[in-house]
Amino acid sequence: MKMSTGFFLLLLCASLVHAQRRIDFISIDCGSPSKPYEDTDTNITYSPDGDYIDTGINQNISSEYMYPKYPNLPFPLSDLRSFPLGNKNCYTLRPEAGKGSLNLIRASFLYGNYNGESKLPEFDLYLDVNFWSTVRFGNASDIVTKEIIGFAQSDSMHICLVNKGLGTPFISALESRPLNSSTYGTEYGTSASLVFFKRLDIGSSNGTGRYGDDVYDRIWSLYVSPSWDTVSTSLPINTYENGYRAPFEVIKTAARPQNGSEPLNLYWNTTGMDDQFYIFMYFAEVEHLARNQSRKFNISWNGSPLFGPVVPRYLQADIVSNSRALVGKDHQISIYKTENSTLPPILNAIEVFKVMQLVESPTFSEDVEAITNVKTTYQIKKIWAGDPCGPKNFSWEGLKCNYSLSLPRITSLNLNSSNLSGIIAASIANLSSLESLDLSNNNLTGPVPQFLEELKSLRILNLKGNQLSGSVPNALLERSEARLLALSVDSQNLCGSDSCKKKKKIVVPIVASLLSALVLLIVVIVVWKLRRKRKTATEGENFNKTGRTIASKKCQFTHEEVLEITKNFQTVIGKGGFGIVYHGYMKDGTQVAVKMLSPSSSQGPREFQTEAELLMRIHHRNLASFVGYCDDADNLALIYEYMPNGNLRGCLSDSDRSSLMTWEMRLRIAIDAAQGLEYLHHGCKPPIVHRDVKTANILLSENLEAKIADFGLSKVFPSDNEPDVVTTVMGTAGYLDPEYYNCQRLNEKSDVYSFGVVLLELITGQPAIIKSDEYVHIVEWVNPELQRGDITSVLDPRMQEGCDVNSVWKALEVAMACTTSTSQHRATMDFVLSELKRCLEMELSRHLERTPGSTEELRVRFAPYTSTSSTEVFSMYTDSTNADSMTGPFPR
Numbered sequence: 001m002k003m004s005t006g007f008f009l010l011l012l013c014a015s016l017v018h019a020q021r022r023i024d025f026i027s028i029d030c031g032s033p034s035k036p037y038e039d040t041d042t043n044i045t046y047s048p049d050g051d052y053i054d055t056g057i058n059q060n061i062s063s064e065y066m067y068p069k070y071p072n073l074p075f076p077l078s079d080l081r082s083f084p085l086g087n088k089n090c091y092t093l094r095p096e097a098g099k100g101s102l103n104l105i106r107a108s109f110l111y112g113n114y115n116g117e118s119k120l121p122e123f124d125l126y127l128d129v130n131f132w133s134t135v136r137f138g139n140a141s142d143i144v145t146k147e148i149i150g151f152a153q154s155d156s157m158h159i160c161l162v163n164k165g166l167g168t169p170f171i172s173a174l175e176s177r178p179l180n181s182s183t184y185g186t187e188y189g190t191s192a193s194l195v196f197f198k199r200l201d202i203g204s205s206n207g208t209g210r211y212g213d214d215v216y217d218r219i220w221s222l223y224v225s226p227s228w229d230t231v232s233t234s235l236p237i238n239t240y241e242n243g244y245r246a247p248f249e250v251i252k253t254a255a256r257p258q259n260g261s262e263p264l265n266l267y268w269n270t271t272g273m274d275d276q277f278y279i280f281m282y283f284a285e286v287e288h289l290a291r292n293q294s295r296k297f298n299i300s301w302n303g304s305p306l307f308g309p310v311v312p313r314y315l316q317a318d319i320v321s322n323s324r325a326l327v328g329k330d331h332q333i334s335i336y337k338t339e340n341s342t343l344p345p346i347l348n349a350i351e352v353f354k355v356m357q358l359v360e361s362p363t364f365s366e367d368v369e370a371i372t373n374v375k376t377t378y379q380i381k382k383i384w385a386g387d388p389c390g391p392k393n394f395s396w397e398g399l400k401c402n403y404s405l406s407l408p409r410i411t412s413l414n415l416n417s418s419n420l421s422g423i424i425a426a427s428i429a430n431l432s433s434l435e436s437l438d439l440s441n442n443n444l445t446g447p448v449p450q451f452l453e454e455l456k457s458l459r460i461l462n463l464k465g466n467q468l469s470g471s472v473p474n475a476l477l478e479r480s481e482a483r484l485l486a487l488s489v490d491s492q493n494l495c496g497s498d499s500c501k502k503k504k505k506i507v508v509p510i511v512a513s514l515l516s517a518l519v520l521l522i523v524v525i526v527v528w529k530l531r532r533k534r535k536t537a538t539e540g541e542n543f544n545k546t547g548r549t550i551a552s553k554k555c556q557f558t559h560e561e562v563l564e565i566t567k568n569f570q571t572v573i574g575k576g577g578f579g580i581v582y583h584g585y586m587k588d589g590t591q592v593a594v595k596m597l598s599p600s601s602s603q604g605p606r607e608f609q610t611e612a613e614l615l616m617r618i619h620h621r622n623l624a625s626f627v628g629y630c631d632d633a634d635n636l637a638l639i640y641e642y643m644p645n646g647n648l649r650g651c652l653s654d655s656d657r658s659s660l661m662t663w664e665m666r667l668r669i670a671i672d673a674a675q676g677l678e679y680l681h682h683g684c685k686p687p688i689v690h691r692d693v694k695t696a697n698i699l700l701s702e703n704l705e706a707k708i709a710d711f712g713l714s715k716v717f718p719s720d721n722e723p724d725v726v727t728t729v730m731g732t733a734g735y736l737d738p739e740y741y742n743c744q745r746l747n748e749k750s751d752v753y754s755f756g757v758v759l760l761e762l763i764t765g766q767p768a769i770i771k772s773d774e775y776v777h778i779v780e781w782v783n784p785e786l787q788r789g790d791i792t793s794v795l796d797p798r799m800q801e802g803c804d805v806n807s808v809w810k811a812l813e814v815a816m817a818c819t820t821s822t823s824q825h826r827a828t829m830d831f832v833l834s835e836l837k838r839c840l841e842m843e844l845s846r847h848l849e850r851t852p853g854s855t856e857e858l859r860v861r862f863a864p865y866t867s868t869s870s871t872e873v874f875s876m877y878t879d880s881t882n883a884d885s886m887t888g889p890f891p892r
């Protein structure tokens with residue numbers, strides 16, 4: 001009785017939400033000239049688009065694509081807005097919850113031969129400055145829908161259509177739905193969006209897919225497979241415990257495999273090797289289980305355990321999602337019952353998204369504000385939409401930007417012949433990186449303003465062809481005379497008038513006093529520098545003798561700050577090449593590892609400096625990221641991001657942890673490390689040889705992503721044409737390139753050798769030097785077994801889930817190609833990397849197809865995964881650009 005009251009309240013609550021949910025929806029019928037209206041199919045109120053965009057033209061689709069031939073045409077799609085002008089046109093949405101809010105954005109497109117040309121266009125879609133998707137059509141009646149879930153990076157979000165020269169972009173409908181911002185989380189936090197891939201309502205055979213009780217107005221595709229049975233309930237289900245709020249229509253149905261001992265399999269693939277996916281699976285028990293019944297299952301991805309065990313709660317909707325992205329081309333999700341579960345597994349619904357990382361940055365906000373002010377002041381009629389500089393190559397007409405800084409800056413503004421009138425707008429002075437300003441041939445009046453002097457980078461200023469009065473400010477004239485500024489003004493603004501001459505006289509004393517101030521300043525600087533030099537010479541003598549002091553104050557810390565960060569060196573987490581490594585916390589709570597250089601190490605300071613200088617220059621996701629350093633007198637410290645899973649050596653020598661490392665995980669670690677090295681060798685100019693590649697220097701993040709650390713021994717080549725450098729031999733026994741050791745000639749092939757040893761350790765689980773009766777080097781240990789063609793004896797027996805034999809063979813071949821004794825015959829890192837990626841592909845495909853014969857014996861466990869009998873291909877094939885398109889009838 002009590003329970004049913006609870007449900008009644010929930011239902012009441014649901015209907016209240018239903019009635020109110022549409023207030024903060026933004027629903028735009030693009031190209032609609034009329035007033036807002038309520039769509040009778042969905043009860044959603046659509047607005048015309050005038051408030052969201054000021055470019056483009058309204059169009060109607062051709063009548064042959066409307067009623068009666070297409071009776072189910074959604075009304076908002078019968079008209080559209082097209083953009084024949086400008087290469088980038090944008091809608092600006094302002095979500096009610098503002099900056100940082102999470103929103104689902106859906107754009108719909110129906111060509112319908114609106115322009116009578118019967119030619120399907122193709123164009124790109126951007127969310128703010130980041131590429132979202134390409135819009136392509138199969139035919140004129142094809143409805144293409146693109147959806148993305150993303151955080152508002154500012155108060156507004158720009159949805160931009162970019163003309164690629166393949167036809168005029170257009171859009172039919174645009175919708176934005178606010179989500180609970182604690183849902184749909186990824187490891188990337190707010191710096192990634194989720195591009196829609198699939199959203200399946202499992203087990204439903206009727207319904208519209210778009211339900212009034214979905215508070216987020218998600219559109220679900222109905223899905224049942226012939227090898228599944230459906231189960232459902234009509235009792236209310238509690239969907240309020242989490243923010244995902246699955247609609248009742250979706251959650252009340254589920255599917256289970258017809259053969260209770262088979263798993264439920266779902267499969268999809270893409271063309272992108274590096275495509276990253278997130279899945280959100282919905283579970284609710286819809287059957288009332290008897291006392292002796294149980295339903296318990298595990299979920300795996302490509303054979304690796306993902307979640308579990310899961311026991312769905314009766315009439316309670318729960319959600320599970322992966323915390324680390326699923327990366328690769330082929331993806332198979334298997335839901336299989338545990339041994340003593342009496343009932344088969346179920347699945348109520350699933351959503352699949354592709355990660356879109358926000359790699360591009362928006363324009364520097366002061367520049368955006370200034371140029372927006374210029375736009376409104378002069379009511380500029382150009383197509384100035386979205387971000388001024390981004391996406392790259394699609395900046396506003398008349399603007400040029402510098403993209404080499406962390407945020408793009410506006411460097412050139414050309415408003416020549418743009419019908420400007422009134423005075424020169426003060427906001428122009430806020431474009432502080434401006435190098436070129438052209439306001440010629442307009443109807444500007446008033447003086448040439450003083451504030452133009454504030455533009456310190458200005459090299460070109462053209463004010464010709466205006467009605468400006470008065471004279472040009474002196475600072476500008478002086479810079480022009482010194483040839484620092486190319487100044488073009490109408491002659492009446494130039495000197496010649498009396499008032500101007502008078503001004504020129506005052507210039508002399510000003511210049512004189514400026515000069516004396518300058519002299520004074522130089523004296524002060526020189527004195528200060530001398531004093532500082534003396535001070536540092538006494539404090540850190542041997543350090544400074546070795547070379548330049550390290551630049552950049554930003555990541556410099558004092559010894560006191562290091563004490564604070566490490567809480568007086570409370571926790572030791574390791575002992576590195578040159579001293580002890582401590583755990584610490586930065587002020588903002590981020591965990592760091594602090595490497596203290598031991599004072600007793602004689603060679604220390606030099607390596608310390610090499611490492612700090614290198615770390616300043618190098619940024620790569622597979623190289624340990626550098627937080628800062630301390631060079632207070634005798635206290636030298638390097639501060640890195642903290643890697644909670646320690647180093648690879650520790651992981652491999654701990655039998656508990658290494659038994660959890662599947663072949664696939666090991667391959668991913670090898671690929672990560674290879675990427676880091678490949679970057680040092682081929683991505684850095686000049687190239688860098690690490691000189692101490694070993695498993696102890698490969699650190700593992702929380703997600704087991706590998707990063708290479710310890711650049712203390714790294715050697716930067718002075719130039720490209722001097723590839724071999726004679727040096728004293730450094731490095732770690734077991735990893736040392738024999739040629740380097742014997743001849744002391746160093747090149748990047750020495751790292752390749754060491755990497756080969758690392759790869760062998762990953763395959764075999766053995767250390768570089770194996771201690772049995774005597775000490776044996778790992779290469780010597782593996783070689784005879786390989787000659788005999790027997791690789792099972794060298795495989796790490798702790799890899800319990802087996803592996804694809806061909807993949808391991810290939811990896812062994814790669815390791816051997818790395819460890820040949822002459823460097824000339826050794827592979828390069830880019831070759832190694834591409835081969836390892838092939839290995840990973842082979843290993844991943846093992847779970848997806850039946851492979852005959854020899855591979856069978858290695859599959860120790862997880863036999864059910866290889867069965868494909870009830871595998872459902874729910875997306876036959878998608879390429880990476882079209883991965884998110886959802887074509888077909890617009891669900892209503």
Ligand SMILES: *[C@@H]1O[C@H](CO)[C@@H](O)[C@H](O)[C@H]1NC(C)=O
Nearest residue numbers: 040041042043211212213892
């Ligand atoms: C739209 O509203 C009407 C009347 O309130 C209701 O009967 C109908 O079920 C609603 N349709 C949808 C799809 O919510």
Ligand SMILES: *[C@@H]1O[C@H](CO)[C@@H](O)[C@H](O)[C@H]1NC(C)=O
Nearest residue numbers: 033057058059060061078079
């Ligand atoms: C589109 O159709 C509507 C209604 O049929 C009409 O009022 C409007 O003028 C048409 N727009 C264009 C651009 O033809």
Ligand SMILES: *[C@@H]1O[C@H](CO)[C@@H](O)[C@H](O)[C@H]1NC(C)=O
Nearest residue numbers: 138139140141142143887888
């Ligand atoms: C148009 O394309 C859609 C999706 O590709 C397809 O379902 C539909 O049958 C096609 N229509 C025609 C008339 O070819």
Ligand SMILES: *[C@@H]1O[C@H](CO)[C@@H](O)[C@H](O)[C@H]1NC(C)=O
Nearest residue numbers: 203204205206207208230232
């Ligand atoms: C959907 O199908 C189920 C049985 O398959 C039936 O009970 C239900 O009434 C149907 N719903 C609608 C809206 O047709």
Ligand SMILES: *[C@@H]1O[C@H](CO)[C@@H](O)[C@H](O)[C@H]1NC(C)=O
Nearest residue numbers: 180181182183241242243244
């Ligand atoms: C958002 O979801 C979280 C849990 O997922 C919940 O605690 C919170 O109340 C939700 N917020 C709103 C506004 O619904």
Ligand SMILES: *[C@@H]1O[C@H](CO)[C@@H](O)[C@H](O)[C@H]1NC(C)=O
Nearest residue numbers: 258259260261262864867869
């Ligand atoms: C169900 O699957 C199991 C394992 O794949 C198989 O052994 C059994 O024969 C199947 N049962 C039926 C009825 O197909």
Ligand SMILES: *[C@@H]1O[C@H](CO)[C@@H](O)[C@H](O)[C@H]1NC(C)=O
Nearest residue numbers: 269270271329873876877878
């Ligand atoms: C995706 O899978 C389908 C069906 O198994 C296959 O035909 C297609 O070639 C695969 N595509 C890629 C890119 O691997």
Ligand SMILES: *[C@@H]1O[C@H](CO)[C@@H](O)[C@H](O)[C@H]1NC(C)=O
Nearest residue numbers: 293294296338339340341342
């Ligand atoms: C299921 O089996 C495992 C071991 O196989 C056992 O630990 C567990 O208690 C069993 N659970 C039930 C409900 O029987």
Ligand SMILES: *[C@@H]1O[C@H](CO)[C@@H](O)[C@H](O)[C@H]1NC(C)=O
Nearest residue numbers: 419421422442443444445467
């Ligand atoms: C410039 O502005 C003045 C005053 O507003 C106006 O009389 C004149 O016609 C304008 N000239 C042009 C070329 O627009």
